[in-house]
Amino acid sequence: MSDAQEKIPVQIRPVVAADETGVKELVTAAFDQDTEAGLVHRLRHCGAFVLELVATTTHGRILGHVGFSRVTPADVGPGQSLAITCMAPVSVWPEFQRQGVGSALIEAGISRLRDMGEDLILVLGPPAYYPRFGFDAGLARKVKAPYAGNAFMALALSEDGTRNLPVEVGFATPFQEFE
Numbered sequence: 001m002s003d004a005q006e007k008i009p010v011q012i013r014p015v016v017a018a019d020e021t022g023v024k025e026l027v028t029a030a031f032d033q034d035t036e037a038g039l040v041h042r043l044r045h046c047g048a049f050v051l052e053l054v055a056t057t058t059h060g061r062i063l064g065h066v067g068f069s070r071v072t073p074a075d076v077g078p079g080q081s082l083a084i085t086c087m088a089p090v091s092v093w094p095e096f097q098r099q100g101v102g103s104a105l106i107e108a109g110i111s112r113l114r115d116m117g118e119d120l121i122l123v124l125g126p127p128a129y130y131p132r133f134g135f136d137a138g139l140a141r142k143v144k145a146p147y148a149g150n151a152f153m154a155l156a157l158s159e160d161g162t163r164n165l166p167v168e169v170g171f172a173t174p175f176q177e178f179e
């Protein structure tokens, strides 16, 4: 890494109910406001999360969190049976950023979603960060969504995820409230 920080050894595991307060504090600290923590809370409690992971130290302290929520394809066109998720938000405690925690979480999430048979992951975020995991703004141009531009990226996990496009999608309701 450019600032020469060592990677911290982390363990990645699914979120459990006892993590609720710790994740809320972490997401609030990462974004320096509670808007994204509110989004996580609503996504979790409306059942939109397909996968929610935390990264912890070997002693169990939570350092990072990522959530993947269900995205619904419109009932038309080649993409209507694709299994699609949205990766958001991704959070790492400020003092533990740039030490590989976010990358470990994102790579673990991608791997688990591929194993679960998911076809496509969407993300909205820094174009300087997400392409290193394979996210591509060009692929996302084939996804008709309320988002566009270079910050809107897609990663195909299956052949269908590349082939059965274009697709029109709707995000979980908490994202509409979030805009």
Ligand SMILES: CC(C)(COP(=O)(O)OP(=O)(O)OC[C@H]1O[C@@H](n2cnc3c(N)ncnc32)[C@H](O)[C@@H]1OP(=O)(O)O)[C@@H](O)C(=O)NCCC(=O)NCCS
Pocket: 001, 002, 003, 030, 031, 088, 089, 090, 091, 092, 093, 096, 097, 098, 099, 100, 101, 102, 103, 104, 124, 125, 126, 128, 129
């Ligand atoms: C974005 C975030 C999750 C990355 O986690 P992390 O553990 O710091 O990231 P890693 O250590 O795995 O990767 C570090 C690399 O990501 C880059 N990076 C981190 N945040 C970035 C950003 N907002 N824009 C561009 N690049 C970024 C760093 O420059 C570094 O690059 P390098 O490897 O070339 O030096 C974390 O910084 C964070 O929680 N930020 C605040 C919340 C946020 O903006 N989340 C993303 C939008 S949902």
